Amino acid sequence: MLNDLREMITNSADETRDLGKKMASNCKGGEVICLKGDLGAGKTTFSQGFLRELGAEGALTSPTFVVMKQYAIKKNVLNLKSIYHIDTYRVGSKDILDLGWEEIIKDKQNIVLVEWPEKIKDILPEYSIWINFEIVDEKSRKISVI
Numbered sequence: 001m002l003n004d005l006r007e008m009i010t011n012s013a014d015e016t017r018d019l020g021k022k023m024a025s026n027c028k029g030g031e032v033i034c035l036k037g038d039l040g041a042g043k044t045t046f047s048q049g050f051l052r053e054l055g056a057e058g059a060l061t062s063p064t065f066v067v068m069k070q071y072a073i074k075k076n077v078l079n080l081k082s083i084y085h086i087d088t089y090r091v092g093s094k095d096i097l098d099l100g101w102e103e104i105i106k107d108k109q110n111i112v113l114v115e116w117p118e119k120i121k122d123i124l125p126e127y128s129i130w131i132n133f134e135i136v137d138e139k140s141r142k143i144s145v146i
């Protein structure tokens with residue numbers, strides 16, 4: 001998905017955003033992308049690049065407090081509809097199911113980004129893509145497809 005890239009180091013938030021853009025441009029629709037890693041590791045930063053690449057508008061803020069944000073896909077070559085950016089930090093599988101999870105992932109015109117995916121492992125589809133974020137130092141992050 002990140003082309004041949006299994007693992008790379010970014011040295012700034014912008015480089016992580018660029019990686020998000022690159023991944024977005026390779027998506028076809030129907031992806032569930034799990035973003036795993038500690039607080040501050042860059043999951044939301046990556047998501048911002050991803051969302052911007054597909055034409056999401058408005059403030060691309062973390063969904064931590066609202067749990068789920070839906071963005072219309074405006075840059076639409078593939079007839080994609082929405083990106084759902086989910087943060088399960090404060091909730092669990094049942095809360096996510098109650099937000100219409102099954103319908104959302106069933107629609108192959110949607111793309112779903114999940115921060116803290118390990119908290120809803122029981123409802124993640126088998127085809128989910130996992131990306132791991134690790135803090136190397138203040139400005140560097142190791143990002144790998146796992």
Ligand SMILES: Nc1ncnc2c1ncn2[C@@H]1O[C@H](COP(=O)(O)OP(=O)(O)O)[C@@H](O)[C@H]1O
Pocket residue numbers: 010011012013014015016037038039040041042043044045046062115133138139140141
């Ligand atoms: N290489 C980097 N990649 C991503 N974020 C970085 C990087 N270097 C520094 N940062 C900073 O680390 C923080 C990452 O925060 P965020 O993306 O919200 O993390 P998470 O969603 O994983 O908790 C931001 O303040 C960002 O500016």
Ligand SMILES: [Mg+2]
Pocket residue numbers: 043044062087115
């Ligand atoms: Mg976050």
